[in-house]
Amino acid sequence: ETGVTQTPRHLVMGMTNKKSLKCEQHLGHNAMYWYKQSAKKPLELMFVYSLEERVENNSVPSRFSPECPNSSHLFLHLHTLQPEDSALYLCASSQLNSVLFFGEGSRLTVL
Amino acid sequence: DQQVKQNSPSLSVQEGRISILNCDYTNSMFDYFLWYKKYPAEGPTFLISISSIKDKNEDGRFTVFLNKSAKHLSLHIVPSQPGDSAVYFCAARLQGSARQLTFGSGTQLTVLP
Numbered sequence: 001e002t003g004v005t006q007t008p009r010h011l012v013m014g015m016t017n018k019k020s021l022k023c024e025q026h027l028g029h030n031a032m033y034w035y036k037q038s039a040k041k042p043l044e045l046m047f048v049y050s051l052e053e054r055v056e057n058n059s060v061p062s063r064f065s066p067e068c069p070n071s072s073h074l075f076l077h078l079h080t081l082q083p084e085d086s087a088l089y090l091c092a093s094s095q096l097n098s099v100l101f102f103g104e105g106s107r108l109t110v111l
Numbered sequence: 112d113q114q115v116k117q118n119s120p121s122l123s124v125q126e127g128r129i130s131i132l133n134c135d136y137t138n139s140m141f142d143y144f145l146w147y148k149k150y151p152a153e154g155p156t157f158l159i160s161i162s163s164i165k166d167k168n169e170d171g172r173f174t175v176f177l178n179k180s181a182k183h184l185s186l187h188i189v190p191s192q193p194g195d196s197a198v199y200f201c202a203a204r205l206q207g208s209a210r211q212l213t214f215g216s217g218t219q220l221t222v223l224p
Binding site: 041042 | 113115120145147152153154155156157160200202210211212213214215216217
Protein backbone atom coordinates (compact mmCIF):
# COMPACT_ATOMS: atom_id res chain seq x y z
CA GLU A 1 0.00 0.00 0.00
CA THR A 2 1.51 3.29 -1.08
CA GLY A 3 1.52 6.29 1.23
CA VAL A 4 -0.60 8.48 -1.05
CA THR A 5 -3.16 6.78 -3.26
CA GLN A 6 -4.98 8.45 -6.12
CA THR A 7 -7.98 7.20 -8.06
CA PRO A 8 -8.69 6.95 -10.87
CA ARG A 9 -5.27 6.73 -12.46
CA HIS A 10 -6.72 7.63 -15.85
CA LEU A 11 -9.87 9.57 -16.67
CA VAL A 12 -11.35 10.61 -19.99
CA MET A 13 -14.29 12.98 -19.87
CA GLY A 14 -16.30 15.21 -22.09
CA MET A 15 -16.64 18.92 -21.51
CA THR A 16 -20.15 18.55 -20.09
CA ASN A 17 -19.33 15.76 -17.64
CA LYS A 18 -18.94 15.98 -13.90
CA LYS A 19 -16.32 13.76 -12.33
CA SER A 20 -14.16 13.65 -9.23
CA LEU A 21 -10.59 12.73 -8.46
CA LYS A 22 -9.90 11.10 -5.12
CA CYS A 23 -6.81 11.09 -2.97
CA GLU A 24 -6.12 9.24 0.28
CA GLN A 25 -3.01 9.45 2.41
CA HIS A 26 -1.97 6.79 4.92
CA LEU A 27 0.99 8.68 6.38
CA GLY A 28 -0.68 10.56 9.22
CA HIS A 29 0.16 13.89 7.62
CA ASN A 30 -1.74 17.04 8.44
CA ALA A 31 -1.77 18.75 5.05
CA MET A 32 -2.87 17.70 1.57
CA TYR A 33 -2.33 19.31 -1.80
CA TRP A 34 -3.45 19.25 -5.41
CA TYR A 35 -0.86 20.00 -8.08
CA LYS A 36 -1.32 20.16 -11.84
CA GLN A 37 1.42 19.04 -14.19
CA SER A 38 1.07 20.00 -17.83
CA ALA A 39 3.60 18.89 -20.41
CA LYS A 40 6.91 20.77 -20.24
CA LYS A 41 5.58 23.08 -17.53
CA PRO A 42 6.33 23.38 -13.82
CA LEU A 43 4.16 21.64 -11.30
CA GLU A 44 1.47 24.16 -10.43
CA LEU A 45 0.03 24.30 -6.94
CA MET A 46 -3.76 24.37 -7.10
CA PHE A 47 -4.93 23.92 -3.50
CA VAL A 48 -3.57 23.29 -0.03
CA TYR A 49 -5.62 21.99 2.88
CA SER A 50 -4.26 21.84 6.39
CA LEU A 51 -5.48 22.32 9.92
CA GLU A 52 -4.24 25.89 9.88
CA GLU A 53 -5.27 27.05 6.48
CA ARG A 54 -6.78 26.47 3.09
CA VAL A 55 -4.81 28.01 0.26
CA GLU A 56 -6.08 28.45 -3.24
CA ASN A 57 -4.12 29.47 -6.28
CA ASN A 58 -6.18 32.37 -7.59
CA SER A 59 -5.47 31.39 -11.16
CA VAL A 60 -7.31 28.06 -10.80
CA PRO A 61 -10.69 28.25 -12.57
CA SER A 62 -13.86 27.66 -10.59
CA ARG A 63 -14.59 24.55 -12.66
CA PHE A 64 -12.16 22.86 -10.26
CA SER A 65 -13.48 22.61 -6.71
CA PRO A 66 -11.64 20.84 -3.90
CA GLU A 67 -13.14 19.05 -0.94
CA CYS A 68 -11.28 17.88 2.13
CA PRO A 69 -13.62 16.00 4.49
CA ASN A 70 -10.81 14.99 6.86
CA SER A 71 -7.03 14.98 7.11
CA SER A 72 -6.72 11.72 5.17
CA HIS A 73 -8.95 12.38 2.18
CA LEU A 74 -8.96 14.97 -0.55
CA PHE A 75 -11.17 15.29 -3.60
CA LEU A 76 -11.02 17.40 -6.71
CA HIS A 77 -14.44 17.86 -8.29
CA LEU A 78 -14.41 18.58 -11.99
CA HIS A 79 -17.22 20.10 -14.03
CA THR A 80 -17.51 21.66 -17.47
CA LEU A 81 -13.80 21.28 -18.09
CA GLN A 82 -11.98 22.46 -21.19
CA PRO A 83 -9.53 20.50 -23.37
CA GLU A 84 -6.67 22.64 -22.01
CA ASP A 85 -7.39 21.18 -18.58
CA SER A 86 -6.00 17.86 -19.78
CA ALA A 87 -2.99 17.18 -17.57
CA LEU A 88 -1.60 15.01 -14.81
CA TYR A 89 -3.16 15.90 -11.47
CA LEU A 90 -0.97 15.06 -8.52
CA CYS A 91 -2.05 14.79 -4.93
CA ALA A 92 0.50 15.19 -2.15
CA SER A 93 0.61 15.22 1.62
CA SER A 94 3.05 16.46 4.22
CA GLN A 95 3.64 17.32 7.80
CA LEU A 96 4.33 20.95 8.65
CA ASN A 97 7.67 22.13 7.25
CA SER A 98 8.36 18.70 5.85
CA VAL A 99 8.75 17.34 2.37
CA LEU A 100 5.85 16.48 0.13
CA PHE A 101 4.92 12.90 -0.55
CA PHE A 102 3.19 12.57 -3.91
CA GLY A 103 0.71 10.09 -5.24
CA GLU A 104 1.13 8.53 -8.66
CA GLY A 105 -1.20 11.02 -10.27
CA SER A 106 -4.46 10.98 -12.19
CA ARG A 107 -4.04 11.46 -15.92
CA LEU A 108 -7.01 13.50 -17.14
CA THR A 109 -8.02 13.86 -20.76
CA VAL A 110 -10.82 16.26 -21.66
CA LEU A 111 -12.37 15.70 -25.06
CA ASP B 112 6.86 34.62 -14.84
CA GLN B 113 8.65 31.54 -13.54
CA GLN B 114 10.47 32.09 -10.27
CA VAL B 115 12.23 28.74 -10.50
CA LYS B 116 13.79 27.86 -13.82
CA GLN B 117 15.37 24.73 -15.15
CA ASN B 118 16.71 25.87 -18.49
CA SER B 119 17.80 22.46 -19.73
CA PRO B 120 14.80 20.30 -20.61
CA SER B 121 17.04 17.28 -21.14
CA LEU B 122 20.49 15.95 -20.35
CA SER B 123 22.28 12.78 -21.43
CA VAL B 124 25.35 11.36 -19.71
CA GLN B 125 27.30 8.14 -19.85
CA GLU B 126 27.01 5.64 -17.03
CA GLY B 127 29.67 6.24 -14.43
CA ARG B 128 30.15 9.90 -15.29
CA ILE B 129 28.87 12.89 -13.37
CA SER B 130 25.42 14.34 -14.03
CA ILE B 131 24.94 18.01 -13.23
CA LEU B 132 21.43 19.40 -13.20
CA ASN B 133 20.98 23.14 -12.82
CA CYS B 134 18.30 25.35 -11.39
CA ASP B 135 18.02 29.14 -11.18
CA TYR B 136 15.65 31.18 -9.09
CA THR B 137 14.68 34.80 -8.97
CA ASN B 138 13.09 35.30 -5.54
CA SER B 139 15.61 36.06 -2.80
CA MET B 140 12.97 35.18 -0.21
CA PHE B 141 13.29 31.46 -0.97
CA ASP B 142 15.00 29.84 2.01
CA TYR B 143 14.73 26.12 1.34
CA PHE B 144 15.34 24.16 -1.83
CA LEU B 145 14.49 20.61 -2.80
CA TRP B 146 15.05 18.20 -5.64
CA TYR B 147 12.44 15.65 -6.63
CA LYS B 148 12.82 12.76 -9.05
CA LYS B 149 9.98 11.45 -11.19
CA TYR B 150 9.80 8.21 -13.13
CA PRO B 151 7.15 7.75 -15.83
CA ALA B 152 3.73 6.80 -14.47
CA GLU B 153 4.83 7.58 -10.92
CA GLY B 154 4.54 10.61 -8.70
CA PRO B 155 7.61 12.72 -7.85
CA THR B 156 9.71 11.45 -4.95
CA PHE B 157 11.87 13.56 -2.70
CA LEU B 158 15.58 13.24 -3.34
CA ILE B 159 17.57 15.82 -1.42
CA SER B 160 17.21 19.30 0.02
CA ILE B 161 19.27 22.23 1.22
CA SER B 162 18.62 25.16 3.51
CA SER B 163 19.68 28.63 2.46
CA ILE B 164 22.09 28.77 5.41
CA LYS B 165 24.19 26.06 3.78
CA ASP B 166 26.01 25.87 0.49
CA LYS B 167 26.29 22.11 0.16
CA ASN B 168 24.41 19.02 1.20
CA GLU B 169 25.48 15.50 0.37
CA ASP B 170 23.63 12.20 0.48
CA GLY B 171 25.44 9.27 -1.03
CA ARG B 172 25.85 9.80 -4.75
CA PHE B 173 23.77 12.98 -4.66
CA THR B 174 25.10 16.42 -3.75
CA VAL B 175 23.24 19.70 -3.96
CA PHE B 176 25.15 22.97 -4.15
CA LEU B 177 23.62 26.36 -3.47
CA ASN B 178 25.08 29.66 -4.64
CA LYS B 179 22.90 32.33 -3.09
CA SER B 180 24.64 35.27 -4.67
CA ALA B 181 24.01 33.80 -8.11
CA LYS B 182 20.58 32.46 -7.11
CA HIS B 183 21.64 29.13 -8.51
CA LEU B 184 21.58 25.58 -7.30
CA SER B 185 22.78 22.40 -8.85
CA LEU B 186 22.38 18.68 -8.28
CA HIS B 187 25.39 16.49 -8.86
CA ILE B 188 25.01 12.75 -9.29
CA VAL B 189 28.19 10.75 -9.29
CA PRO B 190 28.62 8.13 -10.51
CA SER B 191 25.52 8.23 -12.68
CA GLN B 192 23.61 4.97 -13.11
CA PRO B 193 20.99 3.95 -15.70
CA GLY B 194 18.41 3.80 -12.90
CA ASP B 195 18.92 7.53 -12.37
CA SER B 196 17.19 8.19 -15.70
CA ALA B 197 14.16 10.25 -14.73
CA VAL B 198 12.79 13.78 -14.71
CA TYR B 199 14.33 15.92 -11.98
CA PHE B 200 12.39 18.84 -10.56
CA CYS B 201 13.90 21.66 -8.58
CA ALA B 202 11.61 23.30 -6.01
CA ALA B 203 11.88 26.25 -3.64
CA ARG B 204 9.99 27.29 -0.53
CA LEU B 205 9.31 30.87 0.45
CA GLN B 206 10.57 32.05 3.83
CA GLY B 207 7.69 31.90 6.28
CA SER B 208 5.60 29.64 4.09
CA ALA B 209 5.42 26.15 5.53
CA ARG B 210 3.40 24.68 2.73
CA GLN B 211 3.91 26.24 -0.65
CA LEU B 212 6.59 25.04 -3.02
CA THR B 213 7.41 26.60 -6.37
CA PHE B 214 8.63 24.06 -8.90
CA GLY B 215 10.74 24.28 -12.00
CA SER B 216 9.66 22.65 -15.25
CA GLY B 217 11.98 19.68 -14.85
CA THR B 218 15.01 18.20 -16.60
CA GLN B 219 14.87 14.78 -18.23
CA LEU B 220 18.08 12.94 -17.36
CA THR B 221 19.06 9.96 -19.47
CA VAL B 222 21.99 7.86 -18.31
CA LEU B 223 23.36 5.80 -21.16
CA PRO B 224 24.79 2.36 -20.40
